[in-house]
Amino acid sequence: MNGHSAIRNPQSAIPITFTLNGKPVSLGVDPAARLLDTLRYQLALTGTKEGCGEGECGACTVYLDGVPVNSCLVPTYQVRGQRVETVESLEPGALEPFERCGATQCGACTPGVVMTASWIREHPELLATHSIRELMAGNLCRCTGYDGIVDSVAEALREPGSGKRDT
Amino acid sequence: MRRREALAKLTGRERYVDDLPLDDFLWGMTVRSPAPRGRVTAIRFGTDIAWPEFVVVDHRDIPGPNVVALIEQDQPVLAAGYVRHVHEPVLLLAHPSREALRRAARSIEVVVAPEPPALDFRAPPGPAEIQYGTDNVLKRLQIVKGDVERALARAAVVVSGTYETGAQEHVYLEPQGMIASFEGAVLVVKGSMQCPYYVLKALQHALAREEALVRVIQTPTGGGFGGKEEFPSHIALHAALLALKSGRPVKLIYDRGEDMAATTKRHPALVRHRTGLGRDGRLLAQDIEVVIDGGAYVTLSPVVLSRAIIHAAGPYACDHVRISGRAMFTNAVPFGAFRGFGAPQSQFAGERHMDVIARTLGMDAVELRRINLLADGQSTATGQVIQDGTDRLAVMERALELSRYREKQRGHAAFNATHATLRRGSGLATFYHGAGFTGGGEVALQSRVRVAGRPDGRIEVLSANIEMGQGTLTVFTELAAARLGVAPEDVTVAEADTARVPNSGPTVASRTTMIVGGLLERAADDLRRRVGLDDTARGAAVQQAIRRWHREHPGEPLVGEAAYERPPGIAWDDTTYRGDAYGAFAWAAYVAEVEVDLRTCATRVIDFVAVQEVGKVLNPTLAKGQVQGGVVQGIGWALMEECKWREGAMANNQLTNYLIPTSDDVPSVRVAFLENPYPHGAGGAKGLGELPIDGPAPAIANAVARATGADPRAIPLTPEKLMELLEIADFGLRIADSAP
Numbered sequence: 056m057n058g059h060s061a062i063r064n065p066q067s068a069i070p071i072t073f074t075l076n077g078k079p080v081s082l083g084v085d086p087a088a089r090l091l092d093t094l095r096y097q098l099a100l101t102g103t104k105e106g107c108g109e110g111e112c113g114a115c116t117v118y119l120d121g122v123p124v125n126s127c128l129v130p131t132y133q134v135r136g137q138r139v140e141t142v143e144s145l146e147p148g149a150l151e152p153f154e155r156c157g158a159t160q161c162g163a164c165t166p167g168v169v170m171t172a173s174w175i176r177e178h179p180e181l182l183a184t185h186s187i188r189e190l191m192a193g194n195l196c197r198c199t200g201y202d203g204i205v206d207s208v209a210e211a212l213r214e215p216g217s218g219k220r221d222t
Numbered sequence: 223m224r225r226r227e228a229l230a231k232l233t234g235r236e237r238y239v240d241d242l243p244l245d246d247f248l249w250g251m252t253v254r255s256p257a258p259r260g261r262v263t264a265i266r267f268g269t270d271i272a273w274p275e276f277v278v279v280d281h282r283d284i285p286g287p288n289v290v291a292l293i294e295q296d297q298p299v300l301a302a303g304y305v306r307h308v309h310e311p312v313l314l315l316a317h318p319s320r321e322a323l324r325r326a327a328r329s330i331e332v333v334v335a336p337e338p339p340a341l342d343f344r345a346p347p348g349p350a351e352i353q354y355g356t357d358n359v360l361k362r363l364q365i366v367k368g369d370v371e372r373a374l375a376r377a378a379v380v381v382s383g384t385y386e387t388g389a390q391e392h393v394y395l396e397p398q399g400m401i402a403s404f405e406g407a408v409l410v411v412k413g414s415m416q417c418p419y420y421v422l423k424a425l426q427h428a429l430a431r432e433e434a435l436v437r438v439i440q441t442p443t444g445g446g447f448g449g450k451e452e453f454p455s456h457i458a459l460h461a462a463l464l465a466l467k468s469g470r471p472v473k474l475i476y477d478r479g480e481d482m483a484a485t486t487k488r489h490p491a492l493v494r495h496r497t498g499l500g501r502d503g504r505l506l507a508q509d510i511e512v513v514i515d516g517g518a519y520v521t522l523s524p525v526v527l528s529r530a531i532i533h534a535a536g537p538y539a540c541d542h543v544r545i546s547g548r549a550m551f552t553n554a555v556p557f558g559a560f561r562g563f564g565a566p567q568s569q570f571a572g573e574r575h576m577d578v579i580a581r582t583l584g585m586d587a588v589e590l591r592r593i594n595l596l597a598d599g600q601s602t603a604t605g606q607v608i609q610d611g612t613d614r615l616a617v618m619e620r621a622l623e624l625s626r627y628r629e630k631q632r633g634h635a636a637f638n639a640t641h642a643t644l645r646r647g648s649g650l651a652t653f654y655h656g657a658g659f660t661g662g663g664e665v666a667l668q669s670r671v672r673v674a675g676r677p678d679g680r681i682e683v684l685s686a687n688i689e690m691g692q693g694t695l696t697v698f699t700e701l702a703a704a705r706l707g708v709a710p711e712d713v714t715v716a717e718a719d720t721a722r723v724p725n726s727g728p729t730v731a732s733r734t735t736m737i738v739g740g741l742l743e744r745a746a747d748d749l750r751r752r753v754g755l756d757d758t759a760r761g762a763a764v765q766q767a768i769r770r771w772h773r774e775h776p777g778e779p780l781v782g783e784a785a786y787e788r789p790p791g792i793a794w795d796d797t798t799y800r801g802d803a804y805g806a807f808a809w810a811a812y813v814a815e816v817e818v819d820l821r822t823c824a825t826r827v828i829d830f831v832a833v834q835e836v837g838k839v840l841n842p843t844l845a846k847g848q849v850q851g852g853v854v855q856g857i858g859w860a861l862m863e864e865c866k867w868r869e870g871a872m873a874n875n876q877l878t879n880y881l882i883p884t885s886d887d888v889p890s891v892r893v894a895f896l897e898n899p900y901p902h903g904a905g906g907a908k909g910l911g912e913l914p915i916d917g918p919a920p921a922i923a924n925a926v927a928r929a930t931g932a933d934p935r936a937i938p939l940t941p942e943k944l945m946e947l948l949e950i951a952d953f954g955l956r957i958a959d960s961a962p
């Protein structure tokens with residue numbers, strides 16, 4: 056483990072087990088640790104980004120039991136026994152429309168964008184009541200102006216396999 | 223070609239500064255001034271902290287001059303007993319635990335004996351507030367063309383107006399951060415930045431180190447927009463000082479709150495216009511005054527002011543122009559580079575003023591622009607004769623046509639007459655943006671680019687220009703591949719590491735593609751000559767020759783190089799501010815359609831058309847993305863992004879109370895390009911990155927005026943501000959109604 060450890064006081068560490076990207080993990084976490092920091096600094100999964108640390112930007116989006124959440128707002132001890140999935144779990148092949156349509160520029164928002172977008176792709180029924188723009192509104196992007204992102208999601212929904220996975 | 227690093231970004235594999243693996247390091251943190259001005263009388267350290275565990279740095283630990291080297295040498299690395307703005311850095315701390323560090327920083331009290339701060343750049347400072355020269359003016363500039371007073375006296379109509387624009391926070395999604403460490407005697411600083419050589423220069427200067435003992439490496443940068451132009455030098459110095467003192471690697475990453483509070487923002491501005499016109503609406507005289515808030519140190523304000531005044535008269539022909547500019551010292555957190563660099567402020571004023579003129583004259587706003595837009599052979603305010611063959615009227619016509627401007631105007635009239643609570647309108651802005659450094663700036667930079675041929679026949683581009691989302695890696699790959707006729711897969715772009723790449727200047731001012739890309743093309747030609755080929759040799763022939771050269775010169779580097787040369791026929795006089803301000807201008811016409819809800823006074827942009835002429839478009843996906851991103855930043859600046867101030871510092875330094883547009887706040891931005899290849903730009907391209915931030919705010923304010931009858935003169939046009947304006951307009955209407 057590198058010096059990134061989020062544990063401030065080893066005595067107070069809480070032992071927890073959860074499923075991370077399909078594999079069980081057990082570790083001790085500081086009671087105050089945020090899931091975002093545990094992922095990034097304790098487990099070296101740096102794909103999940105911090106844009107604001109207060110639940111506004113969506114750069115830290117992960118799935119908790121299949122539902123997108125802002126990992127900066129989740130205390131790590133709360134995920135005990137749950138399924139956590141990060142951007143590292145996504146199938147790169149499914150990201151082709153995002154590459155093609157200009158969904159990423161600087162990339163800082165991108166892992167979060169891709170997580171929300173992939174979730175929409177798995178739940179196309181949401182589009183009966185919400186627009187892509189509404190569904191993506193929790194992911195701030197300062198570079199693209201959103202057209203590249205919205206177009207990519209629309210393209211991805213057109214691809215075969217959309218809506219298949221159930222969570 | 224698709225964005226080179228797209229897949230790495232999409233999969234989360236791209237490693238930004240805070241993602242880099244690092245062993246046995248300390249976290250760094252900055253302790254800042256609580257007051258806008260005064261002497262530091264004491265620094266009290268909390269008694270419940272185990273201070274021997276901490277590394278503590280103050281100004282006495284700086285080996286060289288206590289200055290962050292930039293235009294003027296006035297800004298300290300760490301305050302030395304006196305502070306000039308809230309959040310000015312005073313102390314640095316480092317510790318292995320970030321939590322312990324935060325607790326320790328909170329326990330420190332910086333005590334300041336307060337002195338009267340200057341906080342309003344618009345008002346003349348009181349005697350006790352003077353802190354720079356005799357009048358707090360950081361920089362004064364003037365452009366004079368013809369005889370403006372005489373022309374105003376003779377004009378049939380004179381229209382005056384005062385306009386204001388607010389500060390804007392960059393909100394690059396990746397907050398700023400640096401890592402400093404040592405490789406032997408060499409200080410290595412890595413981080414998020416636009417200008418590796420600015421950082422190198424600042425480190426050398428304040429740390430009194432020779433260039434060979436400092437190495438700066440740009441890490442993938444999560445957005446910049448100017449916010450990572452000059453500011454990263456501060457963080458680099460802070461991290462380096464902590465690393466020097468502790469002998470360990472130090473990582474200094476800002477969280478969002480610190481980033482928004484302590485880093486630079488777009489300069490607030492006040493612009494006054496006095497315009498003389500003929501009865502036909504022809505511009506006869508433009509008298510313009512531009513005042514910007516510089517904040518507590520000079521930073522880049524003189525050059526921001528320069529670009530602001532050069533763009534202030536708009537893309538119009540007028541024989542008598544006077545533009546006076548002032549950058550004011552205040553005890554605010556220093557303002558800095560932000561996409562557009564002064565031009566968005568002065569063109570907001572100019573383009574809103576055009577509509578105010580049209581309304582005063584009872585003229586159509588399109589017609590007013592049509593008769594005044596620059597034609598080839600006419601000159602700008604600095605006397606630069608425009609002769610680029612671009613049909614600026616066609617740019618405007620295309621925007622009107624794509625937005626169905628006329629049809630919609632009729633539709634809006636009918637809609638507004640019948641709808642109880644909603645009002646719609648469209649607004650137009652025609653504008654321009656000069657690409658590259660102003661005047662002699664590019665000559666002074668002396669940028670150099672190298673293109674290397676590798677032993678395996680591959681090509682490597684070496685430059686200090688960086689990728690921050692705008693597409694440098696992709697465009698440089700495409701340019702080198704096209705120039706040498708090789709496959710893009712055979713081209714690599716070197717990491718911007720000052721130990722390896724030459725100084726090709728900063729990644730700012732829309733210069734990377736047009737100017738640095740042009741050097742890249744010439745460096746590729748030079749490489750080809752070095753292997754004995756002429757400029758017609760392409761593809762396999764070039765790669766074979768490179769491999770052969772390496773067999774004949776084992777172990778030697780094969781590098782082509784090019785240095786900046788001023789395009790022919792360009793002349794600029796920095797003392798009189800006359801001449802060719804830029805090698806090229808990009809031209810644009812934007813149309814915004816808005817819907818205002820009279821119940822909430824909220825304005826929504828429901829359609830946006832952006833038409834521009836930027837020379838040859840090198841990569842349509844990237845170019846379109848730049849425009850769309852710039853427009854949405856402009857929508858934010860126009861309608862919602864409001865910095866609230868407390869003693870010269872941002873009080874709403876969170877994304878919960880400083881709102882930027884979400885996907886649901888903005889429409890699709892419809893983009894079109896007219897192409898007129900620029901002979902001196904790479905592949906015929908002109909600069910593009912900044913242009914799109916100039917047009918949205920005036921187009922939107924003009925649309926709101928059209929929709930509601932209000933007369934907005936300031937942005938951001940938040941619902942509260944619009945409510946006040948509508949009450950005024952409504953009052954005016956009732957007075958008019960009750961008139962006999």
Ligand code: FES
Binds near residue numbers: 105109110126127
């Ligand atoms: S970092 Fe979690 S929402 Fe912004």
Ligand code: FES
Binds near residue numbers: 159161198199395691
């Ligand atoms: S790509 Fe930069 S913030 Fe979205």
